[in-house]
Structures are given as C-alpha cells and as structure tokens.
Amino acid sequence: MRRFAAFAVLAVVAALVVLALGHRSLAPLDLGDPAGVATGAKLAALADDFPRCRALLDRAGVRYMALPPRHDGPSCGYADAVRFAPGGSRRIAFAPANLGIACPVAAALAMWEWDVVQPAALRRFGVAVVAIDHFGSYNCRRISHRDVGAWSEHATADAVDVAGFRFADGRRVTVARDWQPRGPAAEFLHDVRDGACPLFATVLSPDYNAAHHDHLHLDQARRGGWGWRACR
Numbered sequence: 001m002r003r004f005a006a007f008a009v010l011a012v013v014a015a016l017v018v019l020a021l022g023h024r025s026l027a028p029l030d031l032g033d034p035a036g037v038a039t040g041a042k043l044a045a046l047a048d049d050f051p052r053c054r055a056l057l058d059r060a061g062v063r064y065m066a067l068p069p070r071h072d073g074p075s076c077g078y079a080d081a082v083r084f085a086p087g088g089s090r091r092i093a094f095a096p097a098n099l100g101i102a103c104p105v106a107a108a109l110a111m112w113e114w115d116v117v118q119p120a121a122l123r124r125f126g127v128a129v130v131a132i133d134h135f136g137s138y139n140c141r142r143i144s145h146r147d148v149g150a151w152s153e154h155a156t157a158d159a160v161d162v163a164g165f166r167f168a169d170g171r172r173v174t175v176a177r178d179w180q181p182r183g184p185a186a187e188f189l190h191d192v193r194d195g196a197c198p199l200f201a202t203v204l205s206p207d208y209n210a211a212h213h214d215h216l217h218l219d220q221a222r223r224g225g226w227g228w229r230a231c232r
Contacts, residue, residue, distance in 0.1 A: 031060035031111055035198045039111075040229065044201055044220050046104040047158075050080040053103035057082070061089030062110055067100050076140035078157040082106050090114065093132045093165075101137045102157045104220045108199045109160065112218075116195030117165070124188040127168040135161040135215055144211060153202070159219030165192075176214035179206045192216070197231035208232040 027033075029042040046053040057064055063085040071077040080103045084095040093113055101109070113132070121129045138157040142149050153159035164174035165188075178185035189205075193216055196203045201221035206213045221230075 063088035076155045120191040131166040133164040153219040161215040
C-alpha cells in the first residue's frame with residue numbers, strides 16, 4: 001500500500017510538472033520571463049514578424065533604433081535590423097556599441113545578458129559585466145570566408161561574434177585568452193556559452209573548431225530553419 005501511495009504521489013507530481021512546462025511552452029513570448037523549452041523556437045520565429053519583435057523589445061524596456069533595410073545582392077542584406085541604444089529600463093551591455101543585428105538576435109542577446117551573463121558574472125566574480133566586446137554581425141560573406149558554399153548567417157545580420165567581457169572592477173575576460181586553462185574566467189566563459197544554447201539556434205565556441213578560437217558565434221540560423229539547433 002505504501003509503495004502504491006508513493007507511486008501515486010510521484011505520478012501526480014510528474015503530471016503537474018508536465019502541465020507547467022506545457023503551459024510555459026504555449027504561453028506567448030515575453031523577454032522578461034525565464035527561458036523555457038520552447039523559448040529558442042519562439043525567438044527564431046520572430047524572423048517572420050519584425051513589428052512583434054520590436055514590440056517585445058519595447059515591452060522589455062530595451063532602447064534601440066531600427067535600421068533601414070539593406071540589400072547587397074540575392075544572398076546578403078536585412079530588413080529587420082536594430083541597434084541597441086543607451087538607456088531604457090533594462091540596460092544592455094552591448095550599448096552603445098555600433099552593432100546592427102537582426103531583431104530576433106537582439107531579443108535573444110537581451111535575454112542572454114539578463115538571465116545568463118550577469119548571473120554568471122556575479123557568481124564567478126561578484127561584480128557585473130559593464131560591456132560585451134564583439135567582432136560585429138553583418139558581413140556579406142559565405143561560411144568561413146570561402147569562395148563557394150553556403151552563405152553565413154552573418155550575411156543577413158542573424159549572427160554575432162562575442163569576443164569578451166568587461167567587468168565593473170576593471171577586469172576583462174576574453175575568449176582568446178581565457179577559454180583554457182580552467183579557472184574562474186574559463187568557468188565564466190563556459191557558463192555563458194552553455195547558457196546561450198537554449199536561446200540561440202547555433203552556438204559555436206573554441207570547442208567547435210580553430211576558427212572560433214577567439215569568439216563565441218551566436219546565431220538564429222534563419223537559413224537552417226526553426227528546427228536547426230547546434231551547441232558546441
């Protein structure tokens with residue numbers, strides 16, 4: 001009887017967890033909510049709804065400016081790019097850097113900073129990140145700068161390469177210098193890499209290949225479709 005009662009309790013708890021996860025996966029996206037199992041797919045889906053993406057940034061208190069559409073041939077350009085601006089009720093450490101990115105990437109970056117980067121910084125160092133260094137986003141080129149082959153997500157501003165982080169105490173952590181060996185800086189970088197995976201379609205780090213030895217590549221893989229996910 002006791003075994004049956006314990007089994008019944010576990011079954012009820014499991015059902016409640018499933019219902020809670022299901023409710024969150026069906027709920028409309030809100031950048032202020034914790035990431036759930038469907039958050040990445042919801043962020044990627046914003047590629048088809050620029051007005052809704054901008055409304056989510058507005059609702060979250062992110063200040064930005066919408067960039068004019070750009071067309072550099074059949075495989076390059078964007079129609080939904082934004083640039084973070086200083087101020088707003090939610091600070092973005094990328095601002096006021098000159099970074100133009102597709103809106104779904106901006107939305108994911110906002111969640112990544114709030115829910116992953118800043119908590120990891122406080123956990124590992126006890127201070128906040130004040131700036132996130134990057135190698136840019138838009139670049140009309142193919143993957144790995146090849147002459148032939150698939151076009152990069154950078155060609156549509158759907159990717160950003162993060163190079164390092166600056167902290168309130170003057171400390172700087174870079175992917176090139178601090179990914180290895182193990183230590184607080186390396187642990188922080190691995191924390192933010194792993195925490196990016198539920199938010200971005202593709203996350204590539206130095207663990208992937210030598211071409212990424214100095215940055216974290218974060219993208220929403222518009223060309224790969226919503227079902228594409230990679231975290232390495």
